[in-house]
Amino acid sequence: xxxxxxxxxxxxNADVAQAFAGKSVLITGSxxxxxxxxxxxxxxAANGAAAVGVHFHSSYRDGFDLVAAIRKQGVAAFALQxxxxxxxxxxxxxxxxxxxxxxxxxxxxxxNSGLTEKGYRFGRALPEIEGESRAERRTRVRQxxxxxxxxxxxxxxxxxxxxxxxxxxxxxxxxYHKQALQLIYISSMQALEPGAAVPGYVVANxxxxxxxxxxxxxxxxxxxxxSAASLMLPFIRTGMxxxxxxxxxxxGRWQPRMLEPVEAAHSVSQLLVRPAxxxxxxxxxxxxxxxxxxxxxxxxxxxxxxxxxxxxx
Numbered sequence: 623x624x625x626x627x628x629x630x631x632x633x634x635n636a637d638v639a640q641a642f643a644g645k646s647v648l649i650t651g652s653x654x655x656x657x658x659x660x661x662x663x664x665x666x667a668a669n670g671a672a673a674v675g676v677h678f679h680s681s682y683r684d685g686f687d688l689v690a691a692i693r694k695q696g697v698a699a700f701a702l703q704x705x706x707x708x709x710x711x712x713x714x715x716x717x718x719x720x721x722x723x724x725x726x727x728x729x730x731x732x733x734n735s736g737l738t739e740k741g742y743r744f745g746r747a748l749p750e751i752e753g754e755s756r757a758e759r760r761t762r763v764r765q766x767x768x769x770x771x772x773x774x775x776x777x778x779x780x781x782x783x784x785x786x787x788x789x790x791x792x793x794x795x796x797x798y799h800k801q802a803l804q805l806i807y808i809s810s811m812q813a814l815e816p817g818a819a820v821p822g823y824v825v826a827n828x829x830x831x832x833x834x835x836x837x838x839x840x841x842x843x844x845x846x847x848x849s850a851a852s853l854m855l856p857f858i859r860t861g862m863x864x865x866x867x868x869x870x871x872x873x874g875r876w877q878p879r880m881l882e883p884v885e886a887a888h889s890v891s892q893l894l895v896r897p898a899x900x901x902x903x904x905x906x907x908x909x910x911x912x913x914x915x916x917x918x919x920x921x922x923x924x925x926x927x928x929x930x931x932x933x934x935x
Contacts, residue, residue: 625688634891638892672698674699706785
């Protein structure tokens with residue numbers, strides 16, 4: 623079991639703390655030690671949240687340690703194990719979450735579950751191996767093809783299916799009980815600026831950007847009760863990115879260094895201080911400027927516009 627974060631670092635100033643003060647918060651994919659989800663759970667817990675739901679699928683040891691650490695600070699917290707792509711598991715968790723939050727649904731749901739890919743060049747053939755027979759090459763290429771696409775499928779299912787399922791579940795509960803709900807979708811800046819070798823990751827994060835608009839259209843007149851926004855985060859040091867921390871070829875063209883999880887959590891908290899109505903339907907990108915020694919973090923609202931152009935043929 624592991625919990626290595628410094629809880630005190632997540633106590634932000636009074637203005638930023640208002641993002642979570644008095645609210646019940648459910649964060650998917652928040653069990654893994656050192657992850658973005660854990661940092662967001664700690665930010666909520668350290669800044670006045672009434673209850674914090676720590677969701678995980680397989681990272682149960684880290685997840686239970688996080689819950690224990692939050693409870694030690696006198697904050698109500700609970701663990702939730704579920705596969706976000708399994709709709710039956712999510713439905714079964716509904717009454718448990720409501721009970722743990724004092725017989726009411728969450729005020730904020732942060733959809734953060736996600737995976738990355740070990741990497742492969744999408745659409746490119748594998749290089750030749752000297753001395754390899756044609757039969758061996760066909761077998762090797764077939765195996766790589768199957769494994770690569772299976773990995774991409776899992777990445778896309780976790781992000782897209784998981785976010786859609788969580789939205790459907792908790793937006794429905796909010797409308798039924800006439801309780802305001804804010805949905806926050808964690809995406810990546812690579813949705814707009816694709817990196818090589820991670821096609822499933824890029825596609826999944828691009829899809830996330832359309833969820834707020836899709837939700838509004840489907841809620842119709844009831845959309846005033848549920849708000850949603852997508853956040854595009856930069857490279858952050860986690861267990862999934864640790865091996866690239868010193869590799870400028872991976873992230874160097876985007877930012878001077880990787881952010882620490884607490885820095886990302888602080889920036890997200892700063893954004894969530896804004897009224898939910900102001901963030902609703904927005905796609906917000908966290909930019910990293912400055913130098914490695916003194917990074918400068920800024921939020922920008924990204925407007926994705928579709929234009930049509932008549933064809934001449």
